[in-house]
Amino acid sequence: MSEQLPSSLLQQDSDSRPYWEGLAQGELRIQRCASCSQAVFYPRSLCPHCHATTLEWIVAxxxxxxxxxxxxxxxxxxxxxxxxxxxxxxxxxxxxxxxxxxxxxxxxxxxxxxxxxxxxxxxxxxxxxxxxxxx
CATH class of the missing domain: 2.40.50.840 (OB fold (Dihydrolipoamide Acetyltransferase, E2P))
Incomplete structure (x- = not known):
C-alpha cells in the first residue's frame, strides 16, 4: 500500500481515543458492556444492546x-x-x-x-x- 493518509481525515474524540491509541500500540481494542456482556464496535459511550453506560475496553x-x-x-x-x-x-x-x-x-x-x-x-x-x- 502506497497511500499516505493525513490523520485529520479521521475523527478522534473521547469515545474513540482508546481505540486509536490501541492501534498505535499494535492492539485492536473494542468495547464490552459490563452490564450485558455484549461486545461493541464502533467506539461509543452507550451500549447499543442494553443502553447501559458501563462500556469497558478489551483487546480483541x-x-x-x-x-x-x-x-x-x-x-x-x-x-x-x-x-x-x-x-x-x-x-x-x-x-x-x-x-x-x-x-x-x-x-x-x-x-x-x-x-x-x-x-x-x-x-x-x-x-x-x-x-x-x-x-
Missing amino acids: SGRGQIYSYTVVHQAYGAFASSTPFVVALIELEEGVRMMSRLVDPPDEHIQIGTAVQIVFQNVGDDLTLPYFRVP
Whole structure:
C-alpha cells in the first residue's frame, strides 16, 4: 500500500481515543458492556444492546472471517493509486463486525467465510490503521 493518509481525515474524540491509541500500540481494542456482556464496535459511550453506560475496553483477538466484501476499481484522492483493492466487512471472533481493507488478497477468488488476521499499517503521520489478510 502506497497511500499516505493525513490523520485529520479521521475523527478522534473521547469515545474513540482508546481505540486509536490501541492501534498505535499494535492492539485492536473494542468495547464490552459490563452490564450485558455484549461486545461493541464502533467506539461509543452507550451500549447499543442494553443502553447501559458501563462500556469497558478489551483487546480483541484480531481474528475473524470475511462477512462480505467488494473490490474497488475506481477511487480518488489518496486511494486512487492503490486500485484495485478489497474492502471487507470482517466479523471478529468477539462477535462484532468492522469494515477494513484486505491486504495481499489471495490470487484465487476471495470467499465469504474465509478466515482473516489483523495487520497494523502505519499510513501517515501518527496514524495506524487495522487491515486484514488471509493467514
